[in-house]
Amino acid sequence: MTARLIDRALGRGIRSQPLKPDVSHNIILYLEDITVSFDGFRALNALNLYIEAGELRCIIGPNGAGKTTMMDVITGKTRPDAGSAWFGQTIDLLAMREPAIAEAGIGRKFQKPTVFGSHTVFENLELAMAGDKSPWKILFAKLSGEQLGRIEQVLETIGLTHERDRDAGSLSHGQKQWLEIGMLLMQDPQLLLVDEPVAGMTPQETERTAELLVSLAGQRSVVVVEHDMDFVRSIARKVTVLHEGSVLAEGSIDQVQNDQKVVEVYLGE
Numbered sequence: 001m002t003a004r005l006i007d008r009a010l011g012r013g014i015r016s017q018p019l020k021p022d023v024s025h026n027i028i029l030y031l032e033d034i035t036v037s038f039d040g041f042r043a044l045n046a047l048n049l050y051i052e053a054g055e056l057r058c059i060i061g062p063n064g065a066g067k068t069t070m071m072d073v074i075t076g077k078t079r080p081d082a083g084s085a086w087f088g089q090t091i092d093l094l095a096m097r098e099p100a101i102a103e104a105g106i107g108r109k110f111q112k113p114t115v116f117g118s119h120t121v122f123e124n125l126e127l128a129m130a131g132d133k134s135p136w137k138i139l140f141a142k143l144s145g146e147q148l149g150r151i152e153q154v155l156e157t158i159g160l161t162h163e164r165d166r167d168a169g170s171l172s173h174g175q176k177q178w179l180e181i182g183m184l185l186m187q188d189p190q191l192l193l194v195d196e197p198v199a200g201m202t203p204q205e206t207e208r209t210a211e212l213l214v215s216l217a218g219q220r221s222v223v224v225v226e227h228d229m230d231f232v233r234s235i236a237r238k239v240t241v242l243h244e245g246s247v248l249a250e251g252s253i254d255q256v257q258n259d260q261k262v263v264e265v266y267l268g269e
């Protein structure tokens, strides 16, 4: 068996160490010919999508284009009828369940923040570090210097250092969203999927979120699904437009906004 086949076999099988994506070809996510049908209706239709290592990609598309379904396939929530999904060169996402996919390094931020309101910002990050260990154990255990350092680093990244002792429930909507991104960062994901991050945010919060997402890319890949075109313009280098379960256009925001097919799809909404 070649090394690649052994790696692939490991991706499917029992393992003692968490898998890390092999991005030696500079691609962190491969979706190829992914089709998902719901009662005969194709939510995804032979979708092909490639995300580069360190890239910040925005996914746009009219309602029902398949954006959520695509995220569901990547995270293992929905099984496609056909196609393949690889995390780097060696990790076969379609052979894994949701927790194993998260553990391999794919984090997903849903639209609605789900922080623990009666715990402080700091404790929320501590709890996020626990993974599948008992939350009580983590809250009452003494943190190692390394763990403390990681929490402080994440607090800095999400701009909540000065709010560390505040109950998460008393944060603004934007701050809660950043805390939840911070909770995902505690698991050090290599691919972060973010669903409509600026919905309901003030203009200042939106601007801060743009800076945060831009700062996260590079060390990891970030895929953002967003309807707010001004926001997309402010962060994206490359935009993918989905329509009827396939890629309609891909390129810079100017390229896709001037693409006749894209104009027709949005005008026809």
Ligand SMILES: Nc1ncnc2c1ncn2[C@@H]1O[C@H](COP(=O)(O)OP(=O)(O)OP(=O)(O)O)[C@@H](O)[C@H]1O
Binding pocket: 038, 039, 042, 043, 061, 062, 063, 064, 065, 066, 067, 068, 069, 070
């Ligand atoms: N569980 C399901 N059962 C049946 N149909 C579904 C299911 N999930 C999604 N669909 C359909 O699949 C299509 C794609 O839905 P999806 O939610 O992926 O689109 P979207 O691009 O995320 O849309 P929006 O921007 O409105 O969130 C829609 O027509 C939707 O009604």
